[in-house]
Amino acid sequence: MSKREKIDFSDVQGICRFAHGRLTNAEFLLLKIKDVEVAKQWLSQAPVSTAESKSPVPETAMHIAFTATGLIKLGLSEQILSGFSEPFVSGMTAKNRSRRLGDVGNNSPSTWLWGGDDVASPDVLLMLYAAPEKLDGWQSEVMGMKFNQAFDLQHCLRTNDEVRTEPFGFADGISQPEIDWGQQQATDIHSRYTYSNLLALGEILLGYRNEYGEYTDRPLLESDLDALAKVLPRAEENPRLRDLGRNGSYLVFRQLEQDVDGFWRHLKGASDGDSNKMEALAEAMVGRRRDGSPLMSETPYSIPGVDKDKGINQFDFNADPGGLVCPVGAHVRRSNPRTGDYPPGNASFIKRLLSLFGFGKKSRSQDLIASTRYHRILRRGRQYGPVQNSSDYQRGLHFICLSANIARQFEFVQNAWIANAKFGGLQDETDPLLGNRQPLNNGSPTDRFSRPQKSGPAQCMRGIPQFVTVQGGAYFFLPGIRALKYIAETPFGTDGG
C-alpha cells in the first residue's frame, strides 16, 4: 500500500487547523472575476495564511476558496474540473440538490441574497480575519492596488464575534472533531464500537486516507502533459500523478438568517409565559444549556479525541435511547448522534456477531442512525448581526464547514439527520431549529418537536414556525498553498490541462 507522508502544514490553509478564535473580527468577501490576468497576478501574491504554528499568534489571517465557475474562469480545463467531486462541480443549487438539502419553500435558492443562480454565484471567496480594530487596515493591505481591477465585489459579509454565543443565545461551535493529524487511528470499518471524536485526516483534507482508508475525489494530473503540475505534491495512492487536491478541502458556505424574536416568542407562547419552562424547552430543542453544557451526563468511559477535563463533550446518547434526558430530535443529537459502528451494548464478540445479522436489538430504533464517524464536518462559521436584542437588524450565522466529501459529510448531515422527518425513528418532525417545516409528500406536517416523558405520552409542540432561513450559499474548493499557486499560474486561454 501507499506510504503515508507526514503532513506539511506550510501547504495547508490555516483555517483547516485553526478557527482563528482570537481574531474576533472577520469578513467574507464574495467576488466575481473581472479581469482574469490581473486576478491571477493578485492571487499569486496573495498573503494566504498557512497552518504552521506561529509564535506569537499572528494578528491577521486570510484564506481563499473558489467555486467551480471561478476555477473555469481562471483557466482550469473542463477535464481537470471533472476530477472534483460531483456536488462541487454542479454546485449547491444544482437541480435536484435543493430538495435534498431542504432548500425549498422559504429556503429556495430563487429567494437568496447571493449564490441563488449563475449570475448571483460568486467565483471567489476571500476570508479576512483580524484582531479587534485591525480589520480595516488588514483589508486595505490585502487588497492593494490591483484588487479592484481584478475583481468585482459582489457582497461583503460582515460578522460579529464579540460574544461566543449564536444569536438565539446558546454557546456555539463547541463540538468539533479532533483531526488525527498524525494518522494514528485505524480506519477499519467495524472497529469503532463506540463513538470516537478523533477523525481521519482524509475526512477533512483531500489527498489523505479517510475513515474508509480510501481517498476522496479530487483532480490528479499527469505532470508529463502539464509541466506546471510539477509544483503540486504527488498523489499518495499514485505517485506518478500530481495531486491538485492534496492539502485542500471543500468548503460549504451557507448564510442562515435567524429569527431570534420569533424563536423566543414562540417558545414563550408554548410555555404559557413560564420562564423556567421556556428555558427548559429551549434547552431540549438545542440539546445543551445556554452555557454549552450538555443535557446528558458524562460517560464513564473515555472518548478518543475528547478533552475529558473540559467535560462538555464527554458524553454520548447510548444511555438514553428513548430521548428522556435529551430528546432524539434535539439539534445537537441530530447533528452529531455520537453513534459507533455497532448499536450500543455490543462489547462481546458474540453480541457483535448477532448485531451484524440484525439480532439482539433492545428496541427498533436502536440501530437506525448511521455510524457517526463517516458524517463529520469541521465547522468554521461566524455569526452576524447585532449582539443586542433588536428586531430591526438581521441576525444569523454564516455557516462554514470543511469536509473532503460534500455528499457523504455535509449533505448527509443536512439531509439524513437535520432535515429528515423520520430521523432515529421520530414521527414527522425536522430539526427544531433549522427545519423548513414543509409538509411531507402526502401532506403530513413536520412542524413538530416531541419530548418523551418518563411517565405518560411525549410532550409534542406543534405548529412551530420556521426560525432559520437560508439566504445564500455555495460550495467552494479551498486549495492547498501549492495548488493555489498552480491555479494562479495556469495559463489563461489555453487548454491548461
Add this chain to the structure above:
Amino acid sequence: MVPQSTFMVCAEIIGDQVENLRQLLGGMNCEPGVVDPNNSLVPFAQFKGLHVARFAIIESQTNDDVEAYNISLKRWPPTLIFLGDCDGPYDLFLAEVAVRAGPGLRKIFSHCVNFNPESEILLEWMLENNKKPTANYINWIGRTVTQVHEEIQLHRLLNERVRQMQQENGVESALGLHQDLRQFVRSEIDSNNLELSKEPRTPVKWRVGNFFHKVTVPLALLLLTPLFLVLAPFYALKLRMLERSDLEITPRPDPDHISKLAAHEDRMVTNQFTAFGDVKPGLFRRYTIIFLLFMLNYAARHIYNRGFLTRVQTIHFARWVLLDDKTRVLFASNYDGDLESYMDDFINKVGWGLNLVFSNGIGWPRTRWLIKGGSLHEQKFKYYLRRHQHLSDVWYKAYPDATAVDIARNSEIRQGLEKQRFASEQDAQKWVQLI
C-alpha cells in the same frame, strides 16, 4: 394472514419505440418521480392490494463491460419491466389489473415486440411474460395494504386523542390511559371513523408449502455438507484466483445520467432503486450467484420477514432477478431515505451481504473471500451503483409518507391496544411512548 406475492412483466420494446414509450410513461407522473395515483393509464390507487409498483426501461447501459472478459457481446434489447408487490396471489392481482386498467396497459404494451394489441389476451400475455424473482425480500410477510392504512389511521387518531387529553385534564397513569384509549377506539370504530379488520386466515396451501420449504432446505444442506467440505478447498482456491484476476470497472458515471436519476429521487420519504448488470462469465460465478441468491431467498422468507434484513430496517420490498439465461441480474428495491444514506448503509451495515451476491457481477470493486473489500471501497462502489442504476419512469407506493419503521410501530401500537391490560405500569408506559 394474506401473504404478499410479486410480479414482474418483462418484454422487449420495439427498437424505435423507446422514446415514445418513455413519453407515454412520463405522462402518468404529476412531475418526475411523483406518480399521479389516479392517472388514466394505470390508476394504481384503485388497486387496494397493491403496495408498490413501477415501470422501468432496462437498456443495459453497461453491456460493453463484458468485453473485459474477451467474450462476444450479447445484445440486450431495450426491455420494459412492470413490477410490483401485492397482497394475495399475483395472478389474481394481474387479472384485476387487466380488467381495470386494460386499455392503458394495452397502450403501454403495444410498444413491445411480442404484443399484438388486436389479438392478444392481456392477462395471458402478462402471465406468459412474468419473471419470478430468484430472491425476494418482503419487510413484513403478511402485512396487507389495508392493514397498513388502517393502522396509520389508528395511530393518527390516538395521537390526536392523547394530545387532547394532555391539554384538557392531563394524563395520570399509563395503565389508565391504555384503558381510556381502548374505549376511545371502540367508539371510533362504532362511529365508522376507524376500521380495524381482523386478520384473515392464512391459506392452508401456503402454510404447508412454506413449512415444507423451511424444513427441507436445511435438511438438504445438511445432507450435502460432506460434499461441500470436500469441495471447499477447491472452491476457495478458484475463488481467490478469480478475485485476483477479475477486473474492476468503476468509472465515474456520466453527470447527465446522475441528473436524470436524481430528478426522480427524494420526492418523498421513500425512494426506489433499479439496477441491472451482467454476471461474470464461467460456471463458477454462475453457480455461486444462483446458490447465494437461493440462500438469500431462504433467509428473507424464513428469517428476515419481520421488519429487518440483517441490520437494515429501511427496505420495504426488494428483489433479485436472474435474466437472459441467468447471465444478467436485475435488482429492484424500495427504501426509506436518500440514496446517499442507502449506499452508506450498504457499506457500513451489510457490505458483506452485498459482496456475497454482487461480487459475481462484472466490474464489482475487488473483494476478498467473497465478503471482504468490495463495497467497502466506498467511492468505486458508489460509482458502480450509480452507473448500473436505471431510471424508474413510473413508481408508485401506496403509503407515501410512511417508512418501514413507522409501519412497524403502528402495528406495535395496535397490538398493545388489543391487549386487555398491561401487566405493569412500566409495560404500559413503553406502549404509551410509541404514540
